[in-house]
Amino acid sequence: MSRIGKRPVALPSGVTANVEGQTVKVKGPKGALQIVLPEDVEVAMDNGSVAVKPRSETKRARAMWGMSRTQVANLMKGVTTGFERKLEINGVGYRAAVQGKNLQLALGYSHDVLFPIPDGISIVTPKPTEIVVTGIDAQKVGQVAAEIRSYRPPEPYKGKGVKYAGEFIFRKEGKKK
Known part of the structure; x- marks a missing residue:
């Protein structure tokens, strides 16, 4: 079980996020970024944060879970501090x-x-x-x-x-x- 993947990514102040299927779009003071996550994970907006969950319990889905959460967190950090x-x-x-x-x-x-x-x-x-x-x-x-x-x-x-x-x-x- 991914300890990193379990934690949702909070939206910092001044940042807006949009989730459309597997695409996460983030806009902040330094610019806008987007990423397409693998099909093995499920991404959703939950009251001011972005949550990532595995679609199944396969080894690949568990591997993609923590990585996908970290990539979304990097988008948030990138548009705020760089x-x-x-x-x-x-x-x-x-x-x-x-x-x-x-x-x-x-x-x-x-x-x-x-x-x-x-x-x-x-x-x-x-x-x-x-x-x-x-x-x-x-x-x-x-x-x-x-x-x-x-x-x-x-x-x-x-x-x-x-x-x-x-x-x-x-x-x-x-x-x-």
């Missing part, structure tokens, strides 16, 4: 800068990497070694941060590369003589 991922760049000469609609990354290659910033996402670089990805869609923010990190993931010997803020990099000892 999501943010911070990335840090370590390495001599490694830096990032926003130029127009592109993120320019100098990551030790013979050329700079140009990453086009997608719609609905904003990227700022408070320092040349720090990237902040923000937006209202949790999945999109995480995907953009993962794509930026994939250009030069941190290596285990010196820790050089792009990593998430607060990420622990397992370090290895170098070769001995």
Whole structure:
């Protein structure tokens, strides 16, 4: 039994939600989002909150129950406060800068990497070694941060590369003589 799925998602103040079949539409101060939930779960509005229940007791329905509830909660959080991922760049000469609609990354290659910033996402670089990805869609923010990190993931010997803020990099000892 899903402990997460049992709790209904409360509507914060200033947020309106609309449920039509398997589609949940949410509108708030930062924008509007919608999601289509799997057929294995049943979604309904209950006096100021959105409740998610499994349609049957199959393993898949129970798996989709908690995930669907979390996705609806992410919609509520996204339209009220939004999501943010911070990335840090370590390495001599490694830096990032926003130029127009592109993120320019100098990551030790013979050329700079140009990453086009997608719609609905904003990227700022408070320092040349720090990237902040923000937006209202949790999945999109995480995907953009993962794509930026994939250009030069941190290596285990010196820790050089792009990593998430607060990420622990397992370090290895170098070769001995």
